[in-house]
Structures are given as C-alpha cells and as structure tokens.
Amino acid sequence: RTVLRGESSRKGADLLDIEEYLNEAHSQGLKSVRAHFNVMAWSDDAEELKRIKNDVGSQMASMGCVPRHNTTDCPTLFWAGIPGNAADFPAEESFHTFIEQAVCLFAGETNYKDSPSAFGIRMADRISGKPLHIDISDLPMKRGVTTNRNKFVLGPSGSGKSFFMNHLVRQYYEQGSHVVLVDTGNSYQGLCEMIHRKTKGKDGVYYTYTEDNPISFNPFYTEDKVYDIEKRESIKTLLLTLWKKDNEPATRAEEVALSNAVSQYIGRIKEDNSIVPCFNTFYEFIDTDYRKVLEDKKVREKDFDIASFLNVLEPYYKGGEYNYLLNSDKELDLLHKRFIVFEIDQIKEHAILFPVTTIIIMELFINKMRRLQGIRKMIIIEEAWKAIASANMASYVKYLYKTVRKYFGEAIVVTQEVDDIISSPIVKESIINNSDCKILLDQRKFMNRFDQIQGLLGLTEKEKSQILSINQSNDSSRRYKEVWIGLGGTQSAVYATEVSIHEYLAYTTEETEKMEVRELAGKLGSDMEAAIRQIAEKRMDEEK
Incomplete structure (x- = not known):
C-alpha cells in the first residue's frame, strides 16, 4: 500500500509568504486550519503500483500540489486519520491553509449509492461493476428534481439502445407497470414471448401488421359511452x-x-x-x-x-381501400393486459397506415391511462414517433405528454437519428421540453455534431464530458454497455447495463443469435426459457 500526500505550499516558506498569508487571513476574516489530504492506492503487482503512483502524482501536480510519496508511515497515518485519533497525527504531515481551500480539496470516500426508493431498476457501477438500484421515475419527482416521468432516449444503431430499453421495461413490468410498446424493428419480440409463456397466455401480447391480418381499430367506441x-x-x-x-x-x-x-x-x-x-x-x-x-x-x-x-x-368508409382500419367490430383488450407490443414494421413506409395506426395506438393508451387509477403505466414509442411529427399532431403530442403525468404514467420516445431531433421542431417543443429524464447512449458516431445535440438538449459541459466518456475504457472481461442518465438538468451519471448471459440472449437483436434461440425453442415445444438456458450453459462452458 502506498500513501500519497499533496502539499499546497512549498516547504520552508520564507517570511514574505508567511506575512502574505497572515495579511490575507486578517483582511478577509479567513479561518486558518491545519490540513492533510492523501490518496491511498494499492496493487498486488509492483509494476502496476509504480504506474498508479505516477498517474496519481501527475494528477495532483496538475492541481498545483506537490505530491509526497510516503511508504513508511502508512499504519500511523491510517490510525491517526480515524475520527478521535487526531492527537496522534504527525505535525510534519500537515500544512496550514484556509478552510475554503481545505474544503475544496476534501472529497469523501464514496461511490454511486443505491436509491432509497422501493421502485427502480438494476444497473451497475461503470468501474467496479457493483450492482446499483436506481429510481429515475418516482424519487426525482418527490424531491422536486423533475416535474414529470417522461423520458427521451437517443442512441445510434449498435449503441445498446434496444438492449437498455428491454432491460428497463422488463423491470418496470415486473414491478406492476402496464407497458405499451410501439416498435418498428422486432426489438421486443423475445421479451414479449417470454412473458406470454410465463403467464400462460394471459399477458405478453404481440400485435403485428400483415396483409392477411391487418391491425384494425374503432376509435369511436367506448364501453360506457363516456367521451371526455x-x-x-x-x-x-x-x-x-x-x-x-x-x-x-x-x-x-x-x-x-x-x-x-x-x-x-x-x-x-x-x-x-x-x-x-x-x-x-x-x-x-x-x-x-x-x-x-x-x-x-x-x-x-x-x-x-x-x-x-x-x-x-x-x-x-365501407367499400373503400382501408374500410377495415377504423370499423373494427372487436376491441383490443388493452385495459387488462400489462405487456403489449404493437410491431408495425411492415407499414413504416406507408404514408397513410403508419401515422393512422400510431395515432390510434396512442389513443388506446390514453383510454388505459384514464381508466386504471393508481396503477403505473407507460408507453414507449420507438422510431414510430416520426409518423406523428407533423404540424397537426404537435398540440396532440404535447397534450399527451402533459396529461400522462397526471395519471401516474410516463411517455418514452426512442430514436437513433440525430438529424431527426435537430430538424424537427415538433420533437423539441412537444417531446424534449416535456421529458425531464434524458437518456443517451454511445455518441461517438455523432462526435463532430455533438455541439448541436448539446444545445438542443441543454447539456452542460460537465454532462457533455460524461456522455463522451461512454464506452471509452470498458473492461473487456465484462459484458456491458454504458448509458448516461440525466434528471431535470441537475443530476446526471453514467451507469453500466450489465446482465447475465441468460438475459442477454433474451434481449439480443443480433439476427444469428435470435435465430439460434428461436430454432432451439421450436425443438423444445416453444419453450424459450429452456432454449436460453441451454445456450447460456453451453457458452459459459466454452468461456471456461
């Protein structure tokens, strides 16, 4: 173990320095204190310890402090540093400074802490891998950090965006939330099928649009004829x-x-x-x-x-090309199903069906939102939000975002194209400004254009540096990707989305891995859990 100490003034200060120190203390009424600061570093490898000492020393020197490497008095310093033992602290190991400067140099030994909230999601410390329980919905509201639970998620393709969202919605669902997803890329099919099998068909409903069986609605119908x-x-x-x-x-x-x-x-x-x-x-x-x-x-x-x-x-109208779309004679059972995915990838390029289908799904969610009092509910709109980014929809989207807060709900918009958020005033005015929680993944693809994103999202320089540090020095021995979470413009941190191989196989969007799981599940009577378990065990044996 090595103890390193920084001194704020050189030894043997001459009388002029002492006089200047006393004059400043007297003229400004500053309080003088004795101070001692140290950095403890250790390693089992002598070469690594040498590198650590050099790195720490250079960082302290950049602060204007002169590091002193003390390798002999470690036990004494450690004992004297325990509260109550200050009398045994060696006088030569301290220096005089003002209390303001001493407080600036002091940093308590701490790390990311678990949220005291009962509700939340499991993430991990980006450096140590320590599991963390964080609440990005309820606790920030209670403390006044945020005014709504809405979230805006930005991450380019391959950044782990869908993986993180699967991780988030699974945990929200398992804590009693009602989840409605509007997807255009089969990102949630695996998780939905897992829930469907686990609940024996009572939940985990996957609606997809096909020519033979198109999704149809009846936006004019209400069970009790109440039209608020x-x-x-x-x-x-x-x-x-x-x-x-x-x-x-x-x-x-x-x-x-x-x-x-x-x-x-x-x-x-x-x-x-x-x-x-x-x-x-x-x-x-x-x-x-x-x-x-x-x-x-x-x-x-x-x-x-x-x-x-x-x-x-x-x-x-009847007899028309799309007469089925708005005249359904059956109601989609959204009210009592807690995990529903609308996969509309087949019509994402259709100028008529895509926006209409998206709007009606949102309206169905609002119906669920109004009727399920005291129950958490959330709607996640992936790239489908492009269908509603029109002038006529601006007021409606803004209305949805403001209304969902009143009904214990949250709206989440997920996108991967920076041009979309920069070019669309609808996104900025209706979505970003009404989303107090912003989640960004690896932005290296947008490095040259990040200033635009920073300005649009109102990020500080500190937040910018946090975001651009994502995945820069990941531990290759761990299976994780980092994600930045900002709350209300005042709190932000980078976490790791680190899961087991089993959970990874449930969320993966890699086509070959998805096919491997589905093919084995087919052989096992559509049992995806058993298929994932077998593949996971095989991979763990190979890693050994």
Missing part, C-alpha cells in the same frame, strides 16, 4: 391527420367545424342506441345531418369544405 375531453381531442386529431396531408395545418374555422361535428355525432349515438359507433356511421352522419347543419348556419365552403372532407376520407 381526451377522447374527443384524439378523435379530432385523427380526423385532421387523415384529412390534411404534407403538414398542411388546419384553419381555425376547420378545427371548430370538425369539433362541432364530433360533438354532435357523440350526442346522436348517446340518444340512439341503434347507431353503431364507428367511422362508417360517422361518415354517414357528416354526409347527411351535419351537411344540413352547415347549410342552415350558412358556413362558407372556404371555411369548411365538406365535399373535400368526405372525398379524402372516403377510402376509410
């Missing part, structure tokens, strides 16, 4: 999205006319139980009763062009 402001707003936003294309904003007159149409249709279906709430009957209502209302009010065509509205929405 959130429900009405989501229907109006859906209709505007179907009607207006290429980010063309609706006029105030058009919004008012459409709001009135929705309100009057809702009033009609409440009065007449024979009317089946769906897009078909809404379309017919607009074409007949509401057309007469507009004529009686003498609403001009330039204020609300009903013919144009009906023409654009005709493909969703």
Whole structure:
C-alpha cells in the first residue's frame, strides 16, 4: 500500500509568504486550519503500483500540489486519520491553509449509492461493476428534481439502445407497470414471448401488421359511452391527420367545424342506441345531418369544405381501400393486459397506415391511462414517433405528454437519428421540453455534431464530458454497455447495463443469435426459457 500526500505550499516558506498569508487571513476574516489530504492506492503487482503512483502524482501536480510519496508511515497515518485519533497525527504531515481551500480539496470516500426508493431498476457501477438500484421515475419527482416521468432516449444503431430499453421495461413490468410498446424493428419480440409463456397466455401480447391480418381499430367506441375531453381531442386529431396531408395545418374555422361535428355525432349515438359507433356511421352522419347543419348556419365552403372532407376520407368508409382500419367490430383488450407490443414494421413506409395506426395506438393508451387509477403505466414509442411529427399532431403530442403525468404514467420516445431531433421542431417543443429524464447512449458516431445535440438538449459541459466518456475504457472481461442518465438538468451519471448471459440472449437483436434461440425453442415445444438456458450453459462452458 502506498500513501500519497499533496502539499499546497512549498516547504520552508520564507517570511514574505508567511506575512502574505497572515495579511490575507486578517483582511478577509479567513479561518486558518491545519490540513492533510492523501490518496491511498494499492496493487498486488509492483509494476502496476509504480504506474498508479505516477498517474496519481501527475494528477495532483496538475492541481498545483506537490505530491509526497510516503511508504513508511502508512499504519500511523491510517490510525491517526480515524475520527478521535487526531492527537496522534504527525505535525510534519500537515500544512496550514484556509478552510475554503481545505474544503475544496476534501472529497469523501464514496461511490454511486443505491436509491432509497422501493421502485427502480438494476444497473451497475461503470468501474467496479457493483450492482446499483436506481429510481429515475418516482424519487426525482418527490424531491422536486423533475416535474414529470417522461423520458427521451437517443442512441445510434449498435449503441445498446434496444438492449437498455428491454432491460428497463422488463423491470418496470415486473414491478406492476402496464407497458405499451410501439416498435418498428422486432426489438421486443423475445421479451414479449417470454412473458406470454410465463403467464400462460394471459399477458405478453404481440400485435403485428400483415396483409392477411391487418391491425384494425374503432376509435369511436367506448364501453360506457363516456367521451371526455381526451377522447374527443384524439378523435379530432385523427380526423385532421387523415384529412390534411404534407403538414398542411388546419384553419381555425376547420378545427371548430370538425369539433362541432364530433360533438354532435357523440350526442346522436348517446340518444340512439341503434347507431353503431364507428367511422362508417360517422361518415354517414357528416354526409347527411351535419351537411344540413352547415347549410342552415350558412358556413362558407372556404371555411369548411365538406365535399373535400368526405372525398379524402372516403377510402376509410365501407367499400373503400382501408374500410377495415377504423370499423373494427372487436376491441383490443388493452385495459387488462400489462405487456403489449404493437410491431408495425411492415407499414413504416406507408404514408397513410403508419401515422393512422400510431395515432390510434396512442389513443388506446390514453383510454388505459384514464381508466386504471393508481396503477403505473407507460408507453414507449420507438422510431414510430416520426409518423406523428407533423404540424397537426404537435398540440396532440404535447397534450399527451402533459396529461400522462397526471395519471401516474410516463411517455418514452426512442430514436437513433440525430438529424431527426435537430430538424424537427415538433420533437423539441412537444417531446424534449416535456421529458425531464434524458437518456443517451454511445455518441461517438455523432462526435463532430455533438455541439448541436448539446444545445438542443441543454447539456452542460460537465454532462457533455460524461456522455463522451461512454464506452471509452470498458473492461473487456465484462459484458456491458454504458448509458448516461440525466434528471431535470441537475443530476446526471453514467451507469453500466450489465446482465447475465441468460438475459442477454433474451434481449439480443443480433439476427444469428435470435435465430439460434428461436430454432432451439421450436425443438423444445416453444419453450424459450429452456432454449436460453441451454445456450447460456453451453457458452459459459466454452468461456471456461
């Protein structure tokens, strides 16, 4: 063991230095103290110890301190440093300084600490690998560090973004949360199938869009015929999205006319139980009763062009190309399923189906959010958020982000393209500004453009240096990737997402590994857990 001590002034200071010290103390009313600081370093290898001594010494020298290598009085210094033993401290091992400077040099021996909150996720210390329990949702809210639980996640392809998100949502689910995922890359298929088998089909529902079995909805249906402001707003936003294309904003007159149409249709279906709430009957209502209302009010065509509205929405009416989309005769059981994945990769390039499907899934989540009181719920929107980054959707996304906080919920947007967050004002105004928790993964691919990200996210220089240190010196003997988590602009740290080989195989997005697990699971009667266990044991034997 080696003890290193830094001195703030050279030995044998002359009288001028002493006089200057006393004058400064007297003129500014500073308190003088005796101080001693040391760095303890140890190693079983003599060469490594020599390197450590040199590294520590150079760092202390960069602070303006002169390091003294003491290898003989270690026991005495250690004993005297214990509270209550200061009388045995050697006088020659201390120096005079002011209390302000002494406090600046003092650093308590500590490391990342477990959160006292009962709720949280398991991460690891990036250096030691020590498991850590951290709460990035509830405790920051209670302490006033954040005002909402929403999260914004940025990480390029291959940075471990999907791996971290799998790790997070699994732990939230296991602590009772309701999780709804909108994905475009099969990132959560393995975890969803694991949950489905573990719950014997009661949970872990995986919806995917295919030509033979497309996802269909009925946004006009409610079980109890209660249409509160959130429900009405989501229907109006859906209709505007179907009607207006290429980010063309609706006029105030058009919004008012459409709001009135929705309100009057809702009033009609409440009065007449024979009317089946769906897009078909809404379309017919607009074409007949509401057309007469507009004529009686003498609403001009330039204020609300009903013919144009009906023409654009005709493909969703019976007999149209997309007549199945908004006229489902069955309800997706979102209310009681706690882990649901909507995988819509097949339609991510479809200009109509992609945004409509995304919006309706969000509306279904809002319905879950309103009805499940006192239960944590979260919606994770992966790259699908691009479908809603339009002028007509800005107010709706902002509304979702502000509303979810009131219902013990959180919205998480995940993206991998820096251009997306830089170029879209919708992302900045509606998503980033309403996400008090920001999570960034390895940003080395964006190194030359990080100043733009820093400005957009409002990161400090300290936070920037933390983020750019991610994965720079990882221990090759450990299976982990680092992640930066910032809370409310005041607290931030880098953690390691380190899991067992079993968990790794459940989350992996590598095609060859996924195929290996799925093929073996097929041979074992679709038992993914057994397949993962066998592959993990085989790999651990190979590593030995």
